[in-house]
Amino acid sequence: MELNKLEKLDECLWQIQRRGGMRVPAIIYASSDLIAGMDNKVYEQITNVACLPGIVRAAIAMPDAHWGYGFPIGGVAAFDPDEGGIISVGGVGYDISCGVRTMLTGFTRDEIGQKLPMLADRLFETIPSGVGSEGSIRLSPSELDDVLLHGAKWAVKSGYGTDEDLKYIEEHGVLEGADPSCVSDIAKRRQHRQIGTLGSGNHYLEIQYVEKIFDQQDADALCLKEDDIIISIHCGSRALGHQIGTDYIQILGQASKKYNIPIKERELVCAPIRSPEGERYYKAMACGVNCALANRQVIGHMVREVFADIFPQAKIKLLYDVSHNTCKIEEHDVDGAMKRLYVHRKGATRAFGPGRKELPAQFTNTGQPVFIGGTMGTHSYILVGKKSGEALAWGSACHGAGRAISRNAALKRWRGRDVIANLARKDIFIRTGSLRGAAEEAPDAYKDVSKVVDAMHTAGLAKKVARVKPLACIKG
Amino acid sequence: MMEDIEVPYETFEHGADMGIRGTGKDILQAFENGARAMFSIMIENFSAVNSIKKINISCGSFDIESLFTAWLNTLLAEADVNNLFLKDFKVTEIKDFVLKGSAYGEPFDPLRHKKGVEVKGATFTELKVFKKIDNEAWIAQCVVDV
Numbered sequence: 275m276e277l278n279k280l281e282k283l284d285e286c287l288w289q290i291q292r293r294g295g296m297r298v299p300a301i302i303y304a305s306s307d308l309i310a311g312m313d314n315k316v317y318e319q320i321t322n323v324a325c326l327p328g329i330v331r332a333a334i335a336m337p338d339a340h341w342g343y344g345f346p347i348g349g350v351a352a353f354d355p356d357e358g359g360i361i362s363v364g365g366v367g368y369d370i371s372c373g374v375r376t377m378l379t380g381f382t383r384d385e386i387g388q389k390l391p392m393l394a395d396r397l398f399e400t401i402p403s404g405v406g407s408e409g410s411i412r413l414s415p416s417e418l419d420d421v422l423l424h425g426a427k428w429a430v431k432s433g434y435g436t437d438e439d440l441k442y443i444e445e446h447g448v449l450e451g452a453d454p455s456c457v458s459d460i461a462k463r464r465q466h467r468q469i470g471t472l473g474s475g476n477h478y479l480e481i482q483y484v485e486k487i488f489d490q491q492d493a494d495a496l497c498l499k500e501d502d503i504i505i506s507i508h509c510g511s512r513a514l515g516h517q518i519g520t521d522y523i524q525i526l527g528q529a530s531k532k533y534n535i536p537i538k539e540r541e542l543v544c545a546p547i548r549s550p551e552g553e554r555y556y557k558a559m560a561c562g563v564n565c566a567l568a569n570r571q572v573i574g575h576m577v578r579e580v581f582a583d584i585f586p587q588a589k590i591k592l593l594y595d596v597s598h599n600t601c602k603i604e605e606h607d608v609d610g611a612m613k614r615l616y617v618h619r620k621g622a623t624r625a626f627g628p629g630r631k632e633l634p635a636q637f638t639n640t641g642q643p644v645f646i647g648g649t650m651g652t653h654s655y656i657l658v659g660k661k662s663g664e665a666l667a668w669g670s671a672c673h674g675a676g677r678a679i680s681r682n683a684a685l686k687r688w689r690g691r692d693v694i695a696n697l698a699r700k701d702i703f704i705r706t707g708s709l710r711g712a713a714e715e716a717p718d719a720y721k722d723v724s725k726v727v728d729a730m731h732t733a734g735l736a737k738k739v740a741r742v743k744p745l746a747c748i749k750g
Numbered sequence: 751m752m753e754d755i756e757v758p759y760e761t762f763e764h765g766a767d768m769g770i771r772g773t774g775k776d777i778l779q780a781f782e783n784g785a786r787a788m789f790s791i792m793i794e795n796f797s798a799v800n801s802i803k804k805i806n807i808s809c810g811s812f813d814i815e816s817l818f819t820a821w822l823n824t825l826l827a828e829a830d831v832n833n834l835f836l837k838d839f840k841v842t843e844i845k846d847f848v849l850k851g852s853a854y855g856e857p858f859d860p861l862r863h864k865k866g867v868e869v870k871g872a873t874f875t876e877l878k879v880f881k882k883i884d885n886e887a888w889i890a891q892c893v894v895d896v
Contacts, residue, residue: 315765340765340766341765341766343873343874343875343895347766368870368871368873368895369870404868405792405793405835405858405866405867405868406792406833406835406865406868408833460827460831463827463830463831464831468830473868474865474868474896475868475870475896513826513870516870516871517827517871519871520823520871520872523874524811524816539874540874541874541875677765677766680764680765680766680768681764681767681768681867681896682762682764682768683763707865708794708864708865708866709794709864710794710866710867711865711866711867714867714896750867
């Protein structure tokens with residue numbers, strides 16, 4: 275993206291002033307280096323978002339922003355239902371409530387020691403991943419409706435995990451307002467074998483260790499110490515979420531015409547929040563969120579079972595579970611008045627600062643844990659939300675590194691077998707059923723996650739707490 | 751005739767995901783080859799998939815381009831529901847933006863099939879259905895979310 279198209283307001287704060295049909299300015303939080311590397315499509319897409327009815331304050335792009343579907347990936351926007359605000363499929367994305375769950379194992383690197391390869395093998399055998407995989411859970415239509423209504427609460431009630439886990443999941447494990455009657459039959463039929471499966475693409479399960487602590491006080495609050503072994507799970511709502519997106523692109527496409535909302539890109543289709551179509555999409559999307567929360571809860575339970583087999587004394591605690599493809603109803607300060615807004619985060623993580631009522635007591639003084647996935651060869655980061663982030667971006671942070679090289683180019687450049695062998699030389703074990711997937715996900719195919727995280731830290735969106743490094747990665 | 755077309759199906763560049771493109775002597779064949787392009791991402795040794803089981807496909811939309819994504823998304827859904835890898839595709843009719851056709855494949859066999867990358871859905875990005883100016887071929891393409 276050309277820097278001269280933007281106005282620099284601070285080191286990591288850039289503005290696109292209102293012009294044309296933009297109702298608000300657009301804001302990009304990134305260093306000049308990251309902006310220079312951004313696709314021009316981000317500029318186009320974020321200014322399109324700024325044109326949508328009822329948008330409040332600004333259309334926002336995160337440091338990892340790249341070309342998405344309607345919204346850029348790494349796009350955040352809040353809409354006010356009292357001002358004709360809309361809800362958009364593109365603002366949520368296809369993989370509804372895709373997110374990251376991080377669990378504390380209570381073990382150090384030394385304690386896991388030589389058992390690491392066995393642990394990786396067992397996790398790979400136990401947790402279904404990749405194309406065509408199916409879980410061991412078979413759901414009847416009424417059971418699936420329970421999943422969509424009750425999310426991780428359904429999972430806990432069904433024996434996957436504990437009540438304590440629910441405190442450490444956004445929305446305490448269930449997004450209210452879900453209505454399975456708003457989800458198509460085909461979406462439900464696609465899902466009935468997919469609960470407890472990881473998927474493929476950039477989804478993963480990693481065994482990681484804490485390599486560096488940046489803030490000791492916050493690390494203590496999150497119970498993180500150097501050399502601790504943690505588990506991170508990145509996945510979403512599987513086929514159900516995608517089918518909801520596909521179904522509602524059509525429905526909201528018609529609604530955009532009906533309500534005379536000019537649409538500049540097909541996946542930006544939307545409906546007023548207060549319209550039958552908008553209400554139905556929210557209810558369906560909430561089902562997708564709950565499906566993802568249940569999915570990660572079940573996978574988390576499987577991780578515990580594998581650990582218990584190998585280390586009978588293991589007590590694995592959920593640190594937190596974040597989602598990065600959502601639309602949520604949240605209270606925010608708008609010019610001194612508290613308003614209920616529909617906050618869309620497409621490839622962006624909620625990152626509430628200290629004191630928010632949504633957070634469990636453990637994080638009242640630190641802010642919400644935020645997990646930023648890197649690559650299977652480099653790092654991931656753990657941060658906490660900052661109070662300043664609420665005024666800057668509705669309490670949001672980025673979600674990953676973003677690709678530097680397309681999947682096609684990666685396939686031409688690397689062979690899956692070599693990628694795995696190179697990582698093994700660095701003592702990182704890869705377990706995957708797809709060599710193609712390993713090549714597409716080669717570490718060098720991604721941007722430097724550290725630059726993205728540093729930009730976010732500098733901008734005041736979230737604060738760095740720890741850097742973690744993968745020891746083993748399960749890929750679909 | 752398929753033989754007339756040099757590259758009946760292929761993938762193309764997209765920043766985060768992947769583009770798929772089918773070429774055919776008519777729209778029907780371009781749609782069929784577009785489906786091949788998409789399913790070839792999901793399995794590395796695509797030719798090892800046998801066309802044992804047939805499923806009938808019917809879908810509709812409001813224009814020819816969105817009919818292409820509807821066709822692809824219906825195939826993905828049917829592949830999931832029937833637990834199949836799909837390999838061969840036949841579009842018998844497109845009339846008033848309603849498509850009728852069929853798809854053929856078999857269940858995943860870990861001994862013979864090498865997994866590729868799961869396609870989550872076909873999108874409207876780079877979505878085009880058109881006749882090439884330089885020859886008689888038709889193109890159907892879009893980006894798929896992986």
